[in-house]
Amino acid sequence: MRGTELLVFVRGETSWGVERAEVRRFGVTGGGITISLRHDRLRADRVVAMLSTPTVRKPGRILRRFWPVSSRGLAVVEGQVVVVIDPLAPPPELALQTEGASDE
Amino acid sequence: MSEEHVRERTSPAWGFAILAVTVVVGFVTVLAASAGTARQWLATAFLAAGAVAVLAYLAFAYLPERRARQRAERVSQQVAGWERELVAGLVELQAGDLVKAPEQVRHLPERLAGAFSAATRALGGLIQQIQSSSTDVAAAGNAVHATASELASGSSEQAAAVVQITATMEELARTAAQIAGNAASQADLAAHAEQTGETGVAAVEEALGGLEEVQKRISAIAARADTLGTRSKEIYRVLDLITEIAQETHILSLNAAIEAAAAGEHGRRFGVVADEVRRLAQRSQESVDSVRNLLEEFSSSIRATVVATEEGGKEASRGLERARAAANAIDALRSALADTARTAKETSLATEQQRTASDQVVLTAKEVSQVIQRMAEGLKHFSGTAERLNQLALSIQLLTQSFRIDAARSLKHLCEHWATELGGRGGQWEMAESQLAELVARHPFVEMAFLADAHGVMAAFSVNREWTGGRSAGSVTVGMNMHDRPWYQTVMREGRPILTPLYDSLLTGDRCFSVAAPIRDPSGAHLGVLGFDVNARSWTKI
Amino acid sequence: MLYPLLMTSASGEGGIRCLLVRAGEYLCALPLNQVRRVVATLTTHPLPGAAPELLGLAEFAGEALPVLDLACLVNAPAGAASGQPVTVVVWAGPPAERELVGLAADEALAIVELPLHALTETRLGLVSGEALQAGRPVRVLNLEHLGAT
Known part of the structure; x- marks a missing residue:
């Protein structure tokens, strides 16, 4: 998988990545960030960057x-290992x- | 009565005149007979003259004289009766019975009886007034006596208090003297201690200088040790670096050996070199470890030195602080001792003044004590005077009570009254005791009332419980013989109320006197004697 | 299963060259032909829900490298903490599907050559045999077995 634009975010002690195309919008919830995907919503501590290729x-x-x-696989971004998730x-x-998140 | 007296005085003159005429006539007749005149005529004339003379005598001399003599006898008898009555009245008066005295003179002429009664009443009034005055005097005397006694008691207490105050003040003066002495000693000691304190301050300041020098040296050692520690850390860092290099070299040699192995036969010689490098790295590491161990020991020594110097520095600091504190304390102590010395001097001075003041107070208290003592003596004298006044009033009262007057306060009259009451029983004494009890109850000054019959035997008596305090009458019993008692004898002899002199009551031990009166039935027959004892302490209640 | 490996990598002297590492109290021998690199301990990023043997992912030569705890793999009791901990990058799995894996060890000691006669086959598994090295037992690992499910 190459040339895919990734949204990198941190949850716990691990960096995670999701294909940019899957991301719909971000929300803010108590002390964290909600990432709405096409089929799901994720919880992130912070969003690191949007990386391409x-x-x-x-x-x-x-x-x-x-x-x-x-x-989906593993990527290394600036010395950090990123786990690219399967959005499904x-x-x-x-x-x-379960607590509600307010969408932006 | 004056005309009768004139007639009585003229009647003998008439008699003498007739007798003179008769004598003259007879003489003339005798002369005529001798001269030769007729004898018959002369005899007749003589007889006639004699008859006339006798008749004239009878008519003008004898009969009036006889009537006058009879009248004089009657007057004399009347006067004698009056004299007897007057004497009887005076006898009653002499006996002090101002009640019976007027009764004795009731047959005297009205003016005389009136004058007697008036004199008796005046005397009675005087007696009553004296009685009242004596009671007042006694009351005043009692009051004065009580007040004087109270004052005497108070002054005694006051004297005791003054004595106590004097003793206390003397003790205070002694204590003040002791305090003054102690304060003086304290002042000397404080002054000496102040000097010692100055020496101590100098010594401590010297010690402070030494300690500060020690601290400086310890600080220098600590600085050196710190420098050594810093250098050791630098050596550690170098050793760490060497270790790191050795480890990296070690890893590098391992990787070289791995690469050599991967190169197969071609890499064998390279592998030998790599192994040499690894060994070198290992020796380096071992050397580093050895140096590290040595350095550890060195660092440990330095740390111990640092710790020791730190402890020494701290101890020196503490010693310095303690020395400074001691210097401050000694300085404060010196100051306090100076204050103490000053205060002790002031205390000594003040206590000296206090001792002087105490001495003055003691002197004053002694003077006060003397005054109080004199006052107490005066009060005792005053109290004695009041007592004597009371006794005098009692004597006056007894003197006045020797009179019987028609007044409630006359004891003789009172006794007579109760005797008359008892006399109404006609010698039946069954109910006499209750009557005596009533007497005692109605007259609280009476200790005991008693009744002796006509034979001098105690028939009844009653005791005032308030005086005896519930005790029995002791030796007094019904049936005991009172016949020989002076009061009984006197009453029986004189037949009138009597008053005894003061004597000590057997019942209460107080001074008392007795009043006794005869008991007679309505016909005047003697039935016995009623008496009662009056307590002298309560005579003013009469 | 010692034999293919040993046969293929055995030296001409009838021995096997291995990298001797310490994992806890155990000494483990990694066949040198399966060792890719020895590096100072790599920083790992843990993966939630992973087995206890997997310490996490580390970056090695620009690639993501799963790092396994060697002591945990061989059930070694915890040993001394001295020495320099290392990550040994090895080829693991069957030869046709081998992949790079990091093994976290407490210390990389040396390259040793274990004589074949000294080896004792123990069982089929990661620890394929044992040998004595300087009087101490050494567990010889079969890294091909690591990829087996």
């Missing part, structure tokens, strides 16, 4: 063995909590 490599077997979470099946850790 990073190299995303699919996760290997060994990684999948120890981290059985669906993802985001990790549970990124799921929005």
Whole structure:
């Protein structure tokens, strides 16, 4: 996957990436940011940057063995490893909590 | 009565005149007979003259004289009766019975009886007034006595208080003297301590200088140790750097060996070099470790030195602070001692003045004590005078009570009254005790009332419980013989109320006197004697 | 499964060259032909929901590198903290699908050559055999097995 524009954001101690095309809008909730995708909404601590043309490599077997979470792949941005999520099946850790978020 | 007296005086003259005429006539007749005149005529004339003379005597001399003599006898008898009455009245008066005295002279001529009664009444009034005055005097005397006694008691207490004050003041003066002495000693000690304090301050200041020098040196050592510590840290940093380099070299040699292995046979010689590098890195690391260990020991020593110098510095600082505090304390102490010395001197002076004042107070108190003592003595004298006044009033009262007057305050009259009441019973004494009890109850000054019958035997008596305090009458019993008692004898002898002199009551121990009166039935027959004892302490209640 | 590896990488002297590392109290031998690089400990980014053996992802040579805890993989008790911790980048998985994986170790000790006669096959798994090195037991790892599910 190359040439895809990524939205990089941080949740917990991990940097995450989602294809820019999937992102609809941002919202602010108590102490965090809500990222509305086409099919889902994610929770982020902060948005890092919008990056273009990073190299995303699919996760290997060994990684999948120890981290059985669906993802589009891994990218390295300025020395930081970014996990590019599958917008249709985001990790549970990124799921929005039940409290409502106010969309901008 | 004056005309009768004139006639009585003229009647003998008439008799003597007739007798003279008869003598003259007889003499003439005798002369005529001798001269020779007729004897018959002469005899007849003589007889006639004699008869006339006798008749004239009878008519003008004898009969009037006899009538006058009879009249004089009657007057004499009347006068004698009056004299007896007057004497009887005077006897009653002499006995002091101003009630019976007027009764005795009731048959005297009206003017005489009136004058007697008036004199008796005047005497009675005087007696009553004296009685009243004596009571007032006694009351005043009692009041004065009570006041004087109270004042005497108060002055005694006052004297005791003054004595106590004097003792206290003397003690205070002694204490003040002691305090003054102590204060003086304290002042000397404080002055000495102040001098010692100055020496101490100098010594502490010297010690302070030494400690400050020690602190400076310790600070210099600490600075050196700190420098050494800093240098050690720099060496550590160098060692860390060498270690880092050695580790990187180690890793580099490992990677070189890996690459050499990957190069196969061609990389074997390279691998040997890499291994040499690795060994070098390892030796470097070992050397670094050795140096580090040495440095650790060195640093440990430096740290110990630093700690020791820090502790020493702190201890020196603390010592310095303590020395400064001690210097301040000694200085404050010196100042306080100076104040103490000054205060002690002032205290000594003040207590000296206090002692002087106390001495003056003691002198004054002693004078006051003497005055109080004199006043107490005066009050005692005054109290004695009041007591004597009371006794005098009592004597006057007793003197006045020796009269019986028709007044409620006359004890003889009172006794007579109750005796008359009892006399109405005709010698039946069954109910006499209740009557005596009534007497006692109605007259609180009476200690005891008693009744002795015509044989001098105690028939009844009644005791005033307020005087005896509930005690029994002791030796007084119904049936005891009173016949030999002076009051009984006197009453029986004189048949009138009597008053005894003062004596000590057997019942209460107080001074008392007795009043007694005869009891007679309505016909005047003697039935016994009523008496009662009057307590001298309450005679003013009479 | 020692044999193919050992056979292919064995030296002419009948030994196997390995990188000796310490993981906790264990000494582990990584066949040198499977070792890509030894680097100072790489900074890892943890992945939520990962197995305890996976420390996280690190950047190595511009690529994302999964880093596994070697001590955890071999169930080694915790050892001394001295020495310089390293990440050994190794080829893991079957030869046809091998991929780079980082193994976090407490210390990279040396390159050693273990004589074949000293090796004892233990079991089929990551630890394929044991040998004695300077009197201490050394666990020889079969990294091909790491990719097996």
